[in-house]
Amino acid sequence: MYHLFKSIYLHATSKEEYSILLLGLDNAGKTTLLEQVKAAFTPSHPNLKTVPTVGQNVATVALPPPNPPIYLKIWDVGGQHTLRGLWQSYYSSCHAIVFVIDSTDVGTADIATLSTDEGRGDEHGRLDECRLVLESVLENEDTIGVPILVLANKQDREDCVEVVRIKEGFVRKVFEGEKGGNVRDSRVLPCSALTGTGVQEAIEWLCTRVSWNKESRPPVMR
Ligand SMILES: Nc1nc2c(ncn2[C@@H]2O[C@H](COP(=O)(O)OP(=O)(O)OP(=O)(O)O)[C@@H](O)[C@H]2O)c(=O)[nH]1
Numbered sequence: 001m002y003h004l005f006k007s008i009y010l011h012a013t014s015k016e017e018y019s020i021l022l023l024g025l026d027n028a029g030k031t032t033l034l035e036q037v038k039a040a041f042t043p044s045h046p047n048l049k050t051v052p053t054v055g056q057n058v059a060t061v062a063l064p065p066p067n068p069p070i071y072l073k074i075w076d077v078g079g080q081h082t083l084r085g086l087w088q089s090y091y092s093s094c095h096a097i098v099f100v101i102d103s104t105d106v107g108t109a110d111i112a113t114l115s116t117d118e119g120r121g122d123e124h125g126r127l128d129e130c131r132l133v134l135e136s137v138l139e140n141e142d143t144i145g146v147p148i149l150v151l152a153n154k155q156d157r158e159d160c161v162e163v164v165r166i167k168e169g170f171v172r173k174v175f176e177g178e179k180g181g182n183v184r185d186s187r188v189l190p191c192s193a194l195t196g197t198g199v200q201e202a203i204e205w206l207c208t209r210v211s212w213n214k215e216s217r218p219p220v221m222r
């Protein structure tokens with residue numbers, strides 16, 4: 001009898017936990033975003049004086065109503081070139097990926113222009129590097145079916161490329177390209193990790209998608 005009550009109690013009180021992986025080039029704004037998420041869901045002030053991440057930062061937030069009663073465990077990893085090889089060790093256990101883009105460092109955000117020789121140059125910022133990195137995430141077999149949210153970050157800056165151009169000129173073309181690969185849930189949203197604009201919408205999208213996808217990637221019960 002004790003065991004029955006105990007298991008009913010545990011079932012009633014345990015919560016689902018989903019892991020969210022923050023990826024993107026160095027300087028994209030991943031750690032700043034993590035700070036804003038922590039500040040939005042826990043009684044803390046964001047530390048917006050970030051330094052380049054070497055290794056990882058992790059935070060778990062419990063979502064208040066009207067969100068579903070779940071935990072999000074958010075993993076922020078270093079985006080520097082030499083650290084990107086570590087990303088794949090997180091893929092098989094994550095429930096969603098957030099790919100953060102610096103909207104001020106992708107030129108006009110049109111990858112069609114990269115195919116011409118004239119298209120290569122400083123005026124494209126880090127667009128080509130960003131494309132290669134996103135493709136490498138999409139084509140890894142451990143990310144098959146994992147929902148991906150692309151955040152067009154730094155939208156507070158005057159020199160940013162607007163989200164619709166990042167969506168049409170870059171994200172859609174990569175996803176529909178030969179390395180875009182598998183069918184999955186995806187979305188492109190504008191964001192400013194520095195001001196916090198767009199962070200709630202990002203979390204809401206993630207919550208619904210990890211829940212929809214829980215048959216193929218079940219949560220950890222806590
Ligand atoms: N204006 C503006 N600056 C931002 C925004 N997000 C991040 N930054 C700035 O961009 C720089 C890099 O931010 P980080 O969050 O450290 O970048 P990261 O993606 O974690 O970089 P790595 O750890 O090297 O992978 C910092 O100076 C941030 O203040 C934003 O939305 N707007």
Ligand SMILES: [Mg+2]
Nearest residue numbers: 030031052053
């Ligand atoms: Mg960082």
